[in-house]
Every structure is written in structure tokens, then in C-alpha cells.
Amino acid sequence: MRENRLMEVRYQDSAQGIMLTGYADTVIADPQYRLVGIRFGGYPEMVQGMSAAICGGATVTISAEEQTYVLTAERGRYRKTLIHEGSYTVATILWDDKSVSRNMSENKNEENADDSERRNEGSQTREAYLLCAAGDQDALFHEIDRVSTIPMIPQFADYLIAELQARNILTRCLVRTVYEPFEAWQLTCTPEDQNIADVVTSGLKSGEIRIPGTQDGQTDAFREIGGVASYLNAFGSVIAARIRGQFDPLYDPATEPLSEAVLELNRYVEQTAGYPLYGAQLAAAEALRRRLQKDKLGLLIAECGSGKSKVGSLALQAYFLQKQRKCLHIVLCPSHMTGKWVRELDETIPDSLSAVVQSPEDFDALYAEYVRGSRTVFAVLSKETARDGYMRRPAVRWNVIKRGFTCPDCGSVIQMEFLDCGKKTLIDATSDYFRTETRANRKCECCGAVLWTATTAEEQSEWVRISHVGYIHRRFAGQALKACKTAAAKKQLEELGRNPNRFMTARGACRRFPLSTYIKNKYSGKIDGLIADELHQFAANSGQGDAMGELFAAAKKCIGMTATLINGYASGIFYLLYRTCSQLMQQDGQTFAAQSHFAQEYGVIEDTYSVTEGGYNSNRRAVKRKKRSRQRPGVSPLVYSRFLLESGVFLTLMDMGKELPEYEEIPVPLSLPEKQYRAYAQLEKSFQELFKDRSREGRKLAQKLLSVYLNLLMAYPDQPYGHKPIVHPVTADPILIPEDSGAPTDETEKDARTLDIIRAKVAAGERVLLYVNWVRLDSRTRLKRFLSDAGIHAEIMEDTVPPRGREAWVAEKLRQGMQVMITNPGLVETGRASVRTSCFV
Secondary structure (H helix, E strand, O other): OEOOOOEEEEEEEOOOOEEEEEEEEEEEEOOOOEEEEEEEEEOHHHHHHHHHHHHOOOEEEEEEOOEEEEEEOOOOOEEEEEEEEOOEEEEEEEEOOOHHHHHHHHOOOEEOOOHHHHHOOOOOOEEEEEEEEOOOHHHHHHHHHHHOOOOOOHHHHHHHHHHHHHOOOEEEOEEEEOOOOEEEEEEEEOHHHHHHHHHHHHHHHHOOOOOOOOOOOOOOOOOOOOOHHHHHHHHHHHHHHHHHHHOOOOOOOOOOOOOHHHHHHHHHHHHHHOOOOOHHHHHHHHHHHHHHHHOOEEEEEEOOOOOHHHHHHHHHHHHHHOOOOOOEEEEEEOHHHHHHHHHHHHHHOOOEEEEEOOOHHHHHHHHHHHHHOOOEEEEEEEHHHHHOOOEEEEOOEEEOOOOEEEOOOOOOEOEEEEEEOOEEEEEEOOHHHHOOOOOOOOEOOOOOOEOEEEEOOOOOOOEEEEOOOEEEEHHHHHHHHHHOOOHHHHHHHHHHHHOOOOOOOOOOOOOOOOHHHHHHHHHOOOEEEEEEEOHHHHOOOOHHHHHHHHHHHHEEEEEEEEOOOOOOEHHHHHHHHHHHOHHHHHHOOOOOOOHHHHHHHHEEEEEEEEEEEOOOOOOOOOEEEEEEEEEEEEEOOHHHHHHHOOOEEEEOHHHHOOOOOOOOOOOOOOOOOHHHHHHHHHHHHHHHHHOOOOOHHHHHHHHHHHHHHHHHHHHOOOOOOOOOOEEOOOOOOEEEOOOOOOOOOOOOHHHHHHHHHHHHHHHOOOOEEEEOOOOOOOHHHHHHHHHHHOOOOEEEOOOOOOHHHHHHHHHHHHHOOOOEEEEOHHHHOOOHHHHOOOEEO
């Protein structure tokens, strides 16, 4: 029902002498007058108190025109959202179907709970509340299908809704709102949704509903089906034909020709680069071009070395060629690949200008050139440049009179939550509360002002940034000594304690505005296309991911390219999907703040329960239960069908296999020298002995030394000398002194085999890329010395080489005659084509 004015909401507790009054614009209640949802506002103190009362199970009175409703809330069954609008606060409280399971997972220690209650979790009658537009039967059916586990099809909608209402399984709720009217329904589900299954079954038996394609009197085709194999044998051809009919490919290279735009650009590539693209690459580009005609996003999921940069840029330009005009595009890539992208674009796109952009001034200059000229312009941005902005420090100040940290706007003392005997209380915030910026300390609870501000290296304030510790207030430097993890940080704090007013710079702080935010604010709608290279690096809830999301919002079309779109976990693609196809995610019922819900629906969650019974001397029955949930590898195929299949173009090296040179991976088995083998066996024995002590102190010691032992065991085969002793973490007594079973000048079997492989490749006129994972060992310098003694020119790429300068570094070393490049694989994990080698060791 639509209201003409706001409704009064009143909560009263006579015993405590509390009465709160607010005004609501929307109220939802079920037929039993249980509160389902409410949206109300008022002063912050009143709204917070009323929200806490409702979520705690209070009874509230609603006065709407000439009617009054007394509604009862259930404790712990709601999802609450507070929004500050100036001096007022608006609260939205809505029934949460998953609140029971979530509360149980958060409550790790439950005592005196009935064992059968946990066993029967999920098998009790439950109520779900559905919201839809007034009179929209399709939307109501969609909501029923979403919350129910019973399979149903849209053809069942009319019968199902009518029958559920007739059996009082689906009942209408009370809705009062001042906005556009909508409907709310209560759906009662028995264990395993058996009552809904009975409705569907009875409809099929009576013939009121029918599965499409079936006929009356048809014989049972499943009578002879005994398993999946027999099912596929009987219906495999029918299933394949149905799939081909329902999923029509956007482009079929076997039956459809390439567009003239793709062929024209391929001819240009052959002229400039000296080679044309393979047929599979052209087919992928054509499919991407057609995808951009239908939607904003196209994904190119292709293996390493398949030419993603040329395929993606060719597809984007081919789409815009049909508009016959110049374009402004952005390429977002890792910093060490910016130079490579400029070269690739020059080889792929005719009459274009490509340049690396590092600041807003650079982008403004490039845009001015784009406006003046007639060429298509590509701005190449590194993901770090697009992300980086200014550094922030706490803006709160210590007030000597109030003895606390105060808000810079309203002057109120900032408070923080403190856990006292299991209860959360509010106390005055300490300096430790502001070490890093969090959601809790970002804004003032009283006025909503931001408590953090920009800083520069030269600025001197009450707050000092200490590496590996965070922000420390000059007055309380001594209190942070316990949090020090490094000697350098401890030394800085001690000096600050002796001289609180000493000059200290914030290293890395500068006057800088995030380039992605600048482009979104100033050039939104003027960016024609975005190419996001190595898309998987933007999948996290991070600054780089947000930068990609801002550029995606500013561009008209986008092509994302990666070889590993999903990292094996469902949560690994959640934020990426929300940035690129948020509408699909919202239609699926996903919210940005509930990554765990997405992981539960599309991933694999492992729940571990532990139960501890009371001891023999317990004076009453007490059972402690703990539940630990963790995500395991595994992603549902529904992720591909619902979110990726429509926009994805897949390309593998096998698609070009007939035209590519042979590729082979050859593992070489090796054995340790006898002396080194015996020393390694002693390390293994000491490691095993450490875990045999199952006492409490022994388990703690093993946990603290686990990483130290594992690092030693992994590094010892490559460097059997020069390792520090393993000492007790408390007493500092030596537990294990590794034996030096070799010397830096010794040539092991591994070194000899590596040198043999490299000599053979160099003799054949090839270059070799030598990967060394352990950069803290002397493996790189030893190998370079051995190679130099053999007359082979080898160079080591250190991590001190700037990412954007690595390609130029490689080119310069190749000009000097480098035959072997030694590096950590992380430095060249993408863009390895710049190394120009055919052999990796």
C-alpha cells in the first residue's frame, strides 16, 4: 500500500526508561506481524539505538495514517545498512535468509548446545521472503526459483504460484511505503523443500504442467538407463544437437569469411612486422570484433606466446574502422611491457600514434595531439602508474585538555571498540588505532568527516610513518616499541622517543593524483577503447583493480586479455566480474560486500568441526564446538556459462599447432654428491625429530620453526654451504648447525649438466634464458662465473632494473653480445618475447 506521508516508528523500554522515535518510508511485515524489513531515518544517535534494538529482537510500534501495527523483530536475523546524509542517518534493515548459518560460522565457540541441533542444521522448516514489483508474476517465479532447490522451468510459473498460494505455502506480506508500490511474499519451505517438490510432482501427475517435448502416453525412455554411460549412449546425439542449437557461436571460421577490416589490418602487419597472423589468431580477432558490436566487453583468454597483444589491438581497431574516424584508446599493462606495447601497436595499427603516459600532464598533452591531428592515438599506461596516488596520514590531533585524539572537523574525541570479557565497549582511541587506515578509523562517527588526509615527504605533523610498523604519534613513540619487527624500526622509534620534535620524512610520499581517477573524472565518454593486458592481475580487491575499474567505466569498449583468468578459486574472479559485468552479478543476487556468498555458491568450501567434551572433573556438562571454514580449489562450471561464455574468446597454441615450431619440456633427473646427500639426510632427520614432540611446548616450537626448516631444506641442494644455524626462538640456543658439504668453487652435477646444455645451444647459434628462483643464494654469480670461464657471455638481470626499462636493458645487452641471460622468472613472467630465445633452462 502506498502511503501519503512518513510513518512513525516507536520503540519503548519502560524498565530501562528508554523511548526512541523515528520516521520510516517503508515497512514490511509477514502475516504473523513479524518485522521483515524497514527503512527509517533520524538523528544518528536515535537511528543507531533503534537499529540495535530491532536487530536485538525488540518490538516496535508503527503508526501509519489511521492504523497502528505492533511488529516483533527476531534477534540476529537481519542485515543492517547505515547511510549518513549530512546531520541525519538512514537505516535499512532487511531480513537475511542466511543469517543463521553466518552467525553459527562466526561463533567459533558454542557451549552447551544440543548435538542434534547441529546435525539437523539445514533440515528445519524455514521462511524465505521474496520481493518483486507489484503484479509481476515472472519476477515472483524467478525469486521462488532462486531460493528453492527444486528444479523448475518458466512454463510452471502460473500453476506453481497459484498452487503454492492455495496450500498457504506462499502468503502475501504487509507492505507500506511512500514510494512506488511493490509486493513482498513469505515462502515457507519444509526440510529439503519437500512441500514445493510435492506441488510440482502433483502437477506433473495430474497433467496440469508438462515438461516441454513430452507427450501423453509416451513410453518411459529411461527404463533401460542404468548410469551416465548408458544415458550418453542413448541420448548423446540429441544432447549435442540441442547444444549446437542453443549455443550458436558468434563466429564460425569454418563457414564464415573474415571481415575486410581484419584482412586489411593483417596485410599491414605483414608489411611492417614481416609476417602475417595465423588463421586461428585472425579468427579470434574477428570473434572479438563481433563481440564488441553486441556488448562493451570482450575477453581474450589465450595461452602465453599466442600473440594476444596483436590479436587484441587488431580486433579493437577493426571494430572502430567501420566508423571511419580516428579513435582514442588506452592500453593498461604491466610496467615492464609498456615499451613492447608501443612497438606492437606501431606494427599493427596503421596511421596511429602510441606513447607511454606517466602523469596527468602527459595524458593532457597526448589528448591535445589527438584533437589536433587525424590519427588514432593509443595511451599506454602501466598498472602501477594508473593506480598510484598520494599517501595519506591520520588527520586527528592529540588534545591535551580532553586527553584524547579529536576529530579535525567537529572536535569530538574519537572512540574505538574494545573487547572486555567478551563484550564490546567503546573507549577513547589510542595511537595504535591509527597505525593503518581501516574502515573503522576512516570516518568520524559523530560528523562523518574523513579522519585521514594527504601528506608529502616535506610535511611535518604529529604523526610519523615508520617502516614495518605504520603511523606513530610523536607523543607515544615509546608505546610502539613492542610492535617493532626490525632493528631499523626500533632504532627510529628510540630516536623519536628521545627527540619527539626531530625532522622525519615520509619516504615515497609526494604530490600526486591517481591517473586512472583523473582520466575517469575528466575524460569519461571520450575514451573509445580500453585494452587491459594481463587481466588476472586486476582480479583482487586492490588499488590496481580499482584503477582498472575506473578506466573500464570511462571507456566505451574494452578488451581484456589474459592466459589465466581464474586462479583456481571462485573468489579469485569475484571482483573482476563485479567491475566488468556488475549487472549480471546483481541479477544473480551477488553483492560487492559479500564475496564469501559468491565463493559458497560457485566454489568449494571446506568446513572443519571440532568438538571438545568436558573433563572428568567437570561439575556440569559442557561441550565446546569450533567450526573452521576455508576455501578449497574448484570453480563451478556455472561461472563460465553465466558470466564468461558470452564474452570469452579462447585461443590455445594447439589451435596454431600445425604452423608453430616444436616445443618440448625435458626434465633432467640429477643426484646429489654423496657427502651432500648424507648432510641433507641429517637435516631431514632433525626436521622429523622436531615434529615428534607432541607436547604443547613442542608443537609451538615446531610451528615457529617450520618455515625456517623448509627454507633450509629447499635451499641446501643448490648451496650446501654458508647457512646460518637454526636457533631456539626464545633462548637463542642453536638447535641445528648445517654442515658445509661443499664450496662455492665446487662444480656439482647440476652445474655440469646446465653447462653442457648451454654449450650445445650456444654452439648452435642460439641464445639461452636461465631461470634461477633462489635470488638470496649465490647460484646466479656461480653460474655466471662458470659460463665466463667457458667463454660464454652471460649477464644477470637484477631486480634493481626498473620494470619499464627491462626491455631496453635486454636490447642493450643483446647488442653487446649477450648469449645467456640469468634472471628470476618473476622479472619476466610476462612479455618474454623481448628476450628473443628458444631455450629456457
